[in-house]
Amino acid sequence: MATPDTRTQLLDAAEHLFAEHGYRGTSVRAITTRAGANLAAVGYHFGSKAELMAAVVRRVIEPISAAQRAGLDTVLARTSDPSVGELVEAFAGPLFDRMSAGGEGGARTSRLIVTILSDPAEEARSWTGPGEDTVREGYLAAFARVLPGLSPEELRFRMRGMLAVTAVDRLEVHQQPTPGCTSPVAGEAARRWAVTFLAAAMSAPPAPG
Amino acid sequence: MATPDTRTQLLDAAEHLFAEHGYRGTSVRAITTRAGANLAAVGYHFGSKAELMAAVVRRVIEPISAAQRAGLDTVLARTSDPSVGELVEAFAGPLFDRMSAGGEGGARTSRLIVTILSDPAEEARSWTGPGEDTVREGYLAAFARVLPGLSPEELRFRMRGMLAVTAVDRLEVHQQPTPGCTSPVAGEAARRWAVTFLAAAMSAPPAPG
DNA sequence: GCCTCTTTCATACGTTCGATTGAATCATAC
């Protein structure tokens, strides 16, 4: 196994540290030290710390987005009237795959996504690209067809809830669990739980009022 | 209206800034400047930046926790077999009340809670006290009685999902919304949407497998 | 060997941070 080049080692180290300590909580020095590289390497390969973060996020998000897009295409190719559960599975499933694949990569991914979503830093706005938005718009349209009774606003609220559940889910598993919490659950079980939970939520009739 | 004392002004300013820029993204200097106080005031009144944050969180969380506890007591005093919707309403409702009360206090509260939940900083572990845990344990027990088919692990997963939806919900509303998103929704509508969404999710049969 | 382009290196710069200090100011009681 040839040692990967400096650029890749920086991405790996940064992904670890950003996920664990957040963007502001991670120093460029910590990243380069972990990567076994020189302090100036970040500047040389990425330009700045913010651009390194953007590269890390892109590397993590893009396969997930692609899987979501492919899943939606597959479902819609089979039938023009899919079930809510199928759509939920296609949307939420890819967010669990890294974890199911073994190791703690999934928890790290989850943590990183939460960091992206919740980091109030200015730079965070440019971390995700337009690709993710179009995927979400695609699911939005599909759900809108399947759930005709919902107002666009309420549907958007539910989409956001879906994202929240899948992203935040593993948060307390990876860091220390709430007292009394059992051992970290396997990714496969969490995936089933999430799909069940979210399919029921998405299928609910519109709120009264 | 007499100007509040320095200590209170520091808490107000810190609540604003922590919610808007996160813990690490807020400097003590920014807080004291906004509060119209001297830089050393934080050290004098709270000891350190971390203890100031803990005080801010306590001031925000405690009324919510108390309302959740009271709501649970009220429900359980009326009947020993409440509906899932009643429990969801009692749990999630107080998280929306600040916003319904008017102004942007609710969004700020929501944002602050997300900061607490997702901030990877070391200090974050001590921001919430044992009071919040006992409230959650109370709801956990109540839901366990009403949803007997669920394993403790899956129930805990659902509780976490409930927290995620209520906390993350207003995130994108307060900061800039996803493109195409309509105007920020009123707190009252969001509350109904959340309760509907979550009641259906909590009521779902156990996941297969 | 030598030139060229890429990458790594040690080092430094300017800034910002949280915390601390000791003097100055204020309020209150005697």
Added chain:
DNA sequence: GTATGATTCAATCGAACGTATGAAAGAGGC
């Protein structure tokens, strides 16, 4: 008035931060 305790103030500390620089080292073609 003056002593006392609480609070505010300007000023400064050392440490950590992101970034920039110019020299050194390496790789590949000729």
